[in-house]
Amino acid sequence: MSNQKKRNFQIEAFKHRVVMDPKYADKTWKILEHAIHEIYNHNASGLSFEELYRNAYNMVLHKFGEKLYSGLVSTMTGHLKDIAQSVEAAQGGSFLEELNRKWNDHNKALQMIRDILMYMDRTYIPSTQKTPVHELGLNLWKENVIYSSQIRTRLLNTLLELLHSERTGEVIDRGILRNITKMLMDLGPSVYGQEFENHFLQVSAEFYRVESQKFIECCDCGDYLKKAERRLNEETERVSHYLDSRTEKKITNVVEKEMIENHMLRLIHMENSGLVHMLCDDKYEDLSRMYNLFRRVTDGLSKIREVMTSHMRESGKQLVTDPERLKDPVEYVQRLLDEKDKYDKIINLAFNNDKSFQNALNSSFEYFINLNPRSPEFISLFVDDKLRKGLKGVSEDDVEVTLDKVMMLFRYLQEKDVFEKYYKQHLAKRLLSGKTVSDDAERSLIVKLKTECGYQFTSKLEGMFTDMKTSQDTMQGFSACHPELNDGPTLTVQVLTTGSWPTQSSVTCNLPAEMSTLCEKFRSFYLGTRTGRRLSWQTNMGTADLKATFGKGQKHELNVSTYQMCVLMLFNNADRLSYKEIEQATEIPASDLKRCLQSLALVKGRNVLRKEPMSKDIGEDDAFFVNEKFSSKLYKVKIGTVVAQKESEPEKQETRQRVEEDRKPQIEAAIVRIMKSRKQLDHNNLIAEVTKQLQSRFLANPTEVKKRIESLIERDFLERDDSDRRLYRYLA
């Protein structure tokens, strides 16, 4: 075994310094300098990359990096100065081409030089924090070529001129522009900005300012918008072709500002072609264009919305207050529905279903529909008309569509309780006269109302339907019980629960003997199975079918009201009757009787009675006869059906009063509810809470609420606090 010591090999540096021959540095530099010249003169093919790289490497290694670097700078600068001169010398159109060509050359050269000087780039430059070669090349180009006094402005002007020509319709060389702008971007975004973009934007702004001014003087709104749109598209396209993509937003902002923002109001309000005009004429395309363009600028859409809202409100207001329209409620409501449809379509097609516009529509409709206090009544009449005849033969889906549209209008009403009152009245008449087109449609609407307003709203209405059904069953039981009555007159009874149906005062009326016995039989039948109930005959709401034979043997079946039946039956026992006699015999109230007689004697085609004298008014001593000469093409003649009509002035007052009366207990109930849960609450908050609670039915009047509060204080439900008189306390 060897016991040799392990020996580490050590390599030591040369003990003596090897100094490069200073002349060596010069010589090496001269080689490289020459190479650079050759590269710039397009003679690079004869050079050896490897050799040049080694030379550069050696220089840096031997600490001659400084010399190399500064040599590079001066050499390159020299070349660039030459290049600048040649570019300056270029004439007219070839200026840009020359510049572009030289730029390409420079880049190629730079690439090669950088490769050669890679070692310096990686070692000398980082340690001395000098600019790397590539960047240096760009900077030198910028300083010597672009910033050259002759080139700088000329470059900018050339570019701007070209752009201007293109804007005015000429065709230009886009390729060269693309290269130039790319060059500027390569030199640095700030260079691009300063040398080109900023000026470009400024000049463009001026251009569009002038152009928009020119257009707005001579174009109408629609055309102007088309032009603006076209310009925007142009600019976008321009950017994509030969400008930096970051310019797009900036230039479109400029166009938007100059062409749209500065002229927004003028465009909207332009006579004969502005926004209002477009709305009225359903110009979907123009509106859509306006929407899309205005969307781009701040407040653009809100301006449109503002004008649209005030227009809707104004035209809506005219609609609801126009006395012509008010004559026909069904027309009135149809017009409202048409307006709604129109604007829905506009918002859908032109305004991109924008929610804020939808809201504007809703608030406008709510505003003007409630301007007319008769709107609830009219909407109910519209529904009545549809359910009586309007929806005859219409498919189920279409029925649903119509009812949904009506519900939309209903939602806008502030006084929903007024609607309820009228709807009840109209529904009662429809049900009792059997004049409803479709039971399903009726029920469908009730369901919709229930969904909208809650169970309470519709419970009475549903009660009415139930009563109708129950009555049918009752009638079946009655006829089963009294088969002997099948030979005589047929009696059909509807038994109405008082609370559900609109209140009617009971009136006097003497039924003919045949009828009254029948009615008595029914009464005892009904009360026989249901004790504790009270029945009263509503003779003002019934109908009758009579078979009549006239003078020449013409037979007709007459469909009349109960009152009319009573009157006509009298003539079975008398040929001539005076008004007084009729009044005494029937005991029908005077005003109703007069109306009844008028409808029997004075209406052409329905004059089953003759009156002497032939005047329109009914006098005490007027005499009535059967009109033996009565004729009608139809066998069945309908006289005086009880149709729902627009109320007369006094009737309207009465209904309104009843609604007000009904509201009082509702307000009180709300107050008590709130105070019970809060135990104490101050005046203003109480009023606010009550109003909110009642909102779904009607708009509570603060004065009325105050009166109710006082009434409740009086009845010891509430008291005022001793120290703070604005505070109310609940008394259990």
Next chain:
Amino acid sequence: MHKLGRGHRDKLQQFISITGVSEKVALQSLKASDWHVEGAIDFFYSQPQFTDSRHLEELYNRYKDPYVDMILADGISLLCSDIQVDPQDIVMLVLSWHMKAGTMCEFSKKEFIEGLQSLGIDSLEKFREKIPYMRSQLKDEQKFRDIYNFAFGWAKEKGQKSLALDTAIGMWQLLFAEKQWPLVDHWCQFLQARHNKAISRDTWSQLLEFAKTVGSNLSDYDAEGAWPYLIDEFVEYLNENGIIQSGLIIDSTLKR
């Protein structure tokens, strides 16, 4: 004798002139209430008073109605002439308040006797002496409010909830003559022209608040101030008739 400062001596004189008691008793009461004259008066009267119940019976019998065990209108007029007070004088209201009388123009035996006892009266002399004291009570804010609110229940018909308008107007004119509310006449005119119905308790009591807190030019009237509806209407009425126009008094007969 104690050395009294000028201020204390004045107060002593005042006390004696109102209550008619001796200096010694007056001093006691004043010291006990730290030399506040009104407090001293209250203190003095709230002390259990010695009254001769026999004398009280006698007094009662003097005024009681021959047929009913109550003092009615005749008895009251006799009482008034005895104590030298006009029956319409507001001090009669104060007296009724002390008696906790249920209705005007009649006193039950209990009311009469207990009322006089609490005032320390068992003779006509003492009665007459107490009159100034009773008048002075109207000057106290809190007492005036109590008396005012008492007046509603007292003046209305038995079994009614509200006060008849005519009676209310009479009472208001009486009470506010004392308290000096400048708008009282306009208020009464307004009621007769527009309202013509009975007055509720709430309206009655709130009117006092209104008269006290809202200046007579109505510049600090707050429409949201939870005033009864009638008062809101009154303000409207004043504005409509040009009596008050946004804070300025047009009617020169109104005292500021």
